[in-house]
Amino acid sequence: MKKIIISAIFVAMLVCLSDIHDAKAAWFEPMKIHFLDVGRADCMFVQMPNGENILVDGGDEHDAARIIEFLQGLGVKTIDLVIATHPHHDHIGSMDEVLETFSVKKIYMPNLPYDTSFYHDLFKVINKKKIPVERAVAGTSFRFGFSAKAELLAPGASYYKYINDYSAVLKITHGNNKFLLMADSGVAAERELLRSHQDLQADVIKVGHHGANTGTTMKFLKAVSAKTAIISCGSQNPNAYPSNVVLGRLAQLNMTVYRTDQLGVITAISNGRSIRFKTNGF
Template identity: 40%
Template sequence: MRLKRSFIYLLIALIIIGLIGCGPSTMDTEAPLDTNDQQEQKTALLKVHFIDVGQADCILIQAPTGENMLIDAGNNDDADTIVSYLNAQGVKKVDILVGTHPHEDHIGSLDTVINTFDIGKIYMPRVTHTTKTFEDVLLAVKNKGLKISTAKGGTSIDFSPDTKVEIVAPNSSQYESLNNYSAVIKLTYGKTSFLFTGDAEDISENEMLTANYDLKADVLKVGHHGSSSSSTRPFLKAVSPKYAVISVGKDNDYGHPHKETINRLFESGISVFRTDESGTIIFTTDGDKIEIEREVSPQARNNQLTKEDIIVYITKSGKKYHVDGCDSLCNSKIPIKLSEAKKKGYGPCKGCNPPQ
């Protein structure tokens, strides 16, 4: 009896030792896998740049696998800003180009973008406009042998292997206001999502709600530069973003963003970022966490000053004026008031985009 019992104890002891022995070896094989996963996630980042183009929209999206999407291209006079910014990000090809609707503050420099970069596919809503700006875009599309794909609700965009991109508006074929033709785009990467609304107003917002799209997003590009005609309470509730971005110019003629909109956003506990205050705003995500970077651009920095106060820099031999830190400045930079630099015949440097 005693022997048998000892034998059973011995067996139990062996089993326990065996189990403990197994423990570390299982963990050993799991640990390196975890590290690999983390390393993979670290490099697989999606970047969304809300480029500061004043009272206009321009959003660059860089997929983890290197594809680029551009939603809108500022006003006509933002061409240099946009081209320099895209160049600085290493953009050679715009795989997906979207002109949300034919207003100048959205398609202004689309023609320059088309003429400057390789273009994959271009999406625009099916609506025309009689302006030269719009005709310039059509001409650039034609000259490059491109075809415009129609942006309308329910269309999927093939952007990159790891992202899902869906157009959720427009959902009708006729609107009174051009703004409601705005292509509204939802981008999903991992657990994170973004909603880009162009200038879509309440009518389009209601249609998106009625059509039952999954509008939930972490980041909302607020419709129509923060106008009170967009961002209705039911729409904000459906999107329920953590962050909202308003692309807007300081002291614009429209009084954007409207107080009512700002109140509705704050009421809902949403963190609001504005390009007139922060300059270009960059969201980076690994598909799980979102990080936000604000680059105070020369434009935003100078918005806080009156024009006469702005200090630019020149060199002894150069013919251009620059912002501080421009690569073209040598050690002997000379500070000068913008008005004086212009009076003396200096022109703005193309590389650093100083105020003009």
């Protein structure tokens, strides 16, 4: 009997020790957020320290090959979580082909049926592969092991005047480092976030709506108080994004700005304490 009890204690200690080891390993593993170069569109891929991943948006109509090649280059076979921030073509344009290529566990999107070919194509794949769809709504959170989590801060309401304001806003935390991905949120969404009393502070902000002057207000930037801004934009676009007004605000706050049109793919690498950036060019 004594022997059995001692063996049981020994096994319990081993289990405990392996848990501590895993927790430590996850803490020291980096978290990477890749901001893909998809022109005036959005596509981000997050590699969590526990090995899971998130795809945020799926580029525009002709970006599928570029996105798929990038993910395959990272050795991705399964995408754990997909977030389609809102149904505009520059966010879901190539998502159908990406979902077709990889195994996908779950997709979150705002409750906003949208009558376009892109939306219908996306749902054709979702239905064919029976991918579970959940409603993206503020307050939803996801844990990735011991050191990382992701939370949806928006949308908080069920109706907005502009489709961009339905954007799923994602805050990712790894250790002490925080990243705020604004999708295409405009002034109304920013106002709602400010009123929500959620913790908006972040080290890095992926600026809303490709840097257009439809948001990224001074009041909002001050509340977030990020040191670094990422802008996903194309070099030649008729809308002249990013706007000089927005760039002026970022400069006024002495923020470092990384733009996909100038640097290609931008990767933020977090070790839980500090963040370094890697780009295509250097």
